[in-house]
Amino acid sequence: MKAGLDDVAAWHSPAVPVRRAMKRRGPRGEGLLRAASLLAFLALWQLAAWFFASPTLPPPATVFARIAAETASLALPTHLAITLARVAVAFLLALAIGAAIGIAMGRWRRLDALLDGWLVLGLNIPALVTIILCYVWFGLNDTAAIVAVALNKIPTVVVTVREGARAVDARLMQVAHAYRLPRLRTFTHVYLPQLVPYLMASARAGLSLIWKIVLVVELLGRSNGVGFQLNMFFQLFDIAGILAYTLVFAAVVLVVEAAGLRPLERRLTRWRT
Secondary structure: OHHHHHHHHHHHOOHHHHHHHHHHHHHHHHHHHHHHHHHHHHHHHHHHHHHHOOOOOOOHHHHHHHHHHHHHOOHHHHHHHHHHHHHHHHHHHHHHHHHHHHHHHHHOHHHHHHHHHHHHHHHHOOHHHHHHHHHHHHOOOHHHHHHHHHHHHHHHHHHHHHHHHHOOOHHHHHHHHHOOOOHHHHHHHHHHHHHHHHHHHHHHHHHHHHHHHHHHHHHHHOOOOHHHHHHHHHHOOOHHHHHHHHHHHHHHHHHHHHHHHHHHHHHHOHHHO
């Protein structure tokens, strides 16, 4: 019997360091996979450009040369900075307002019932309609652009955070009440940490949605930004310019998501493990 237990221990004892090693190598392995996927994308792009040999599909080298030229002329950095500023302001507004409304709706049922119809309406109004109305109401300016983008994102933040507020563990709140923690400390140390996964899900999904809406807003009614430049390139049938600006903007958003949001999410949810 003892020998059998020893065999079991021999089989299972190395598993702990193996799992720890795999956990340590996890982020690095994921990074290598993402890099390999991007290289495969570039290879497929090059093969497609070579196969079709069409001016509507320039090869990667042509697009990268265009990126270098636009960067040297400072046109790309200028328009990119303007667009990213709009993305940042709209993103913060949508996340803050949506999170506050979502927490309130998840906590108070009557408020949830009162605002649920508004929420469904906001989720189903097309972004294009909101953009046009904001330009009509506020004029062709940055205020209208940012408000239009934020209004399109707020309902999705509300839905996600509301579900998180409903899933808060009541037993933990009772423990905080039993220990007579102040309300602010209870909110920041007991309530809010349980909402972090939902807030981060809203942030990551919101970032991917907001920058697309910002491009549409700029295309329709602004005289600068990446969306405005894409519209100009479209009118000139400049495919290399369109791909150059698109790749740079997408790369910046990917870097923000990989170097900012993912590490922040791991740090804020470390307490779970």
